[in-house]
Amino acid sequence: MSIPDMKLVPGRIQWSEGVRERFEFRTVVLTARDGSEQRIAQRTKPRLRYEYTAFFSPSEWRDALPAVSEAQGRERFMPHPRLRGKLAAEASASATSISLAETWPGPTTDGTAVVLEDRAGRQEVVFLDGTSSGLSYGLQSAPRYTFPAGSRAYFGVVGYLTAAPVQMRTSRAGTARFEFIARPRDAFHPDYGEQLGTFGNRFTFEPRVNWQAGVRYNFEQEAEIYDTGRGDILKRLPNPTTVRATTISALLRTSAEADYLIGAFHETRGRQKRFFMPSPTEDLEPFPTSAGAFIVTFSGSRVFRQIEGNDTHDRLVAYGASGRQFLRVNGVALDDNGDSAVSLNEGLNYDLGPGAGRITWLLSSRFAADELEIEWSTDRIGRATFNIVSLPRFEEDTE
Numbered sequence: 516m517s518i519p520d521m522k523l524v525p526g527r528i529q530w531s532e533g534v535r536e537r538f539e540f541r542t543v544v545l546t547a548r549d550g551s552e553q554r555i556a557q558r559t560k561p562r563l564r565y566e567y568t569a570f571f572s573p574s575e576w577r578d579a580l581p582a583v584s585e586a587q588g589r590e591r592f593m594p595h596p597r598l599r600g601k602l603a604a605e606a607s608a609s610a611t612s613i614s615l616a617e618t619w620p621g622p623t624t625d626g627t628a629v630v631l632e633d634r635a636g637r638q639e640v641v642f643l644d645g646t647s648s649g650l651s652y653g654l655q656s657a658p659r660y661t662f663p664a665g666s667r668a669y670f671g672v673v674g675y676l677t678a679a680p681v682q683m684r685t686s687r688a689g690t691a692r693f694e695f696i697a698r699p700r701d702a703f704h705p706d707y708g709e710q711l712g713t714f715g716n717r718f719t720f721e722p723r724v725n726w727q728a729g730v731r732y733n734f735e736q737e738a739e740i741y742d743t744g745r746g747d748i749l750k751r752l753p754n755p756t757t758v759r760a761t762t763i764s765a766l767l768r769t770s771a772e773a774d775y776l777i778g779a780f781h782e783t784r785g786r787q788k789r790f791f792m793p794s795p796t797e798d799l800e801p802f803p804t805s806a807g808a809f810i811v812t813f814s815g816s817r818v819f820r821q822i823e824g825n826d827t828h829d830r831l832v833a834y835g836a837s838g839r840q841f842l843r844v845n846g847v848a849l850d851d852n853g854d855s856a857v858s859l860n861e862g863l864n865y866d867l868g869p870g871a872g873r874i875t876w877l878l879s880s881r882f883a884a885d886e887l888e889i890e891w892s893t894d895r896i897g898r899a900t901f902n903i904v905s906l907p908r909f910e911e912d913t914e
Contacts, residue, residue, distance in 0.1 A: 522640045523630065524593045524676065525582035526569025526691060533892050534596040537564040538777065540785030540885040550737065550754030550907055556787040560704055563697040565593065573687040583691060586676050592640050593695050594630040594669035597894050603650065606631065606662045613668060614651045621670030622703050623647055628671025631662045640671055674698045707778030711790065714841040718790035720779050723772060728764035730795050735760060756826055756907040760883060763795065767889065767897040776899060785885035789906055793832045794876040803868030811857050811867065811874065818855035822847040827878055827905045835865025835872040878905045
């Protein structure tokens with residue numbers, strides 16, 4: 516067994532306990548008495564944190580303990596749990612480049628750290644020199660050891676251990692629970708592209724729900740209560756709008772699903788930017804309506820009251836076999852039968868009703884927190900739970 520490279524966080528990820536990756540923006544939210552908000556971003560890029568368990572076998576723990584001690588408060592490299600490639604050819608101790616079997620997912624600039632790891636778990640940090648040809652990437656200096664084809668190449672995250680409790684399972688083996696924060700000036704943020712669509716002048720965000728965990732709603736109403744301790748209690752509602760807080764669990768099964776969620780969080784900068792989000796549940800059941808209609812009718816007065824009494828319900832989204840259509844409510848009235856007749860800004864693209872398309876609310880919303888945490892079960896599959904809050908419509912939302 517070789518002495519651990521002191522540039523590296525000691526140990527390897529224990530995937531049976533997963534990895535938590537956290538993205539942290541910082542937003543100052545100033546809320547007026549009527550519920551309107553001013554949101555000021557304090558960061559344009561999120562802080563990155565990682566939490567995982569490392570296992571030390573009997574042959575490793577004697578070297579690992581002093582390595583953990585020395586790592587406290589000092590810069591170290593951590594293999595990124597997701598951004599990795601695989602060597603297509605051997606990287607010898609005299610190699611001037613590494614050849615990968617696939618496109619390198621991390622940065623390729625001069626000085627980029629790459630953590631090589633062979634099948635036996637031996638690791639070493641090398642640095643790219645900024646040159647490349649196809650899938651071959653130049654190195655500043657050769658590795659000290661030979662890494663055979665098939666060895667893994669991870670992007671090396673530079674940062675600090677903020678916590679590292681070690682739990683000895685026997686007198687010769689144990690685990691460490693590492694919390695690692697990436698150094699902000701060196702943090703790598705992939706280009707997720709423009710993941711979000713738009714409707715008018717706002718983003719649209721439609722996360723894929725993990726229905727095994729379901730969706731939870733919580734309704735919040737700001738109230739001012741005056742209680743003198745005697746007689747009646749006086750209650751006032753400075754903001755007549757009820758906030759709908761939606762808790763969504765998402766299963767990220769592909770890199771595209773992960774990029775969509777992480778990219779959306781980057782584009783909105785956590786709480787800072789609002790977006791339109793379709794209700795994840797089937798809240799509306801219209802009477803059968805043909806494509807081209809400008810009026811959709813719903814049974815009873817419930818939809819009429821929702822639109823008239825709450826300024827969050829002023830947009831809809833219709834789904835058909837060929838896609839979706841965002842719609843704005845122009846008005847609502849009760850017809851002669853007491854049903855809710857909703858007039859739209861444009862004709863429907865799809866038939867609505869049983870066996871046809873459906874329609875639901877499109878709510879002005881934002882993330883409820885500046886933190887997004889993803890728990891990765893493998894380097895490709897993860898789970899995330901996050902909260903979305905609805906917002907009242909104000910002039911800035913008009914098209």
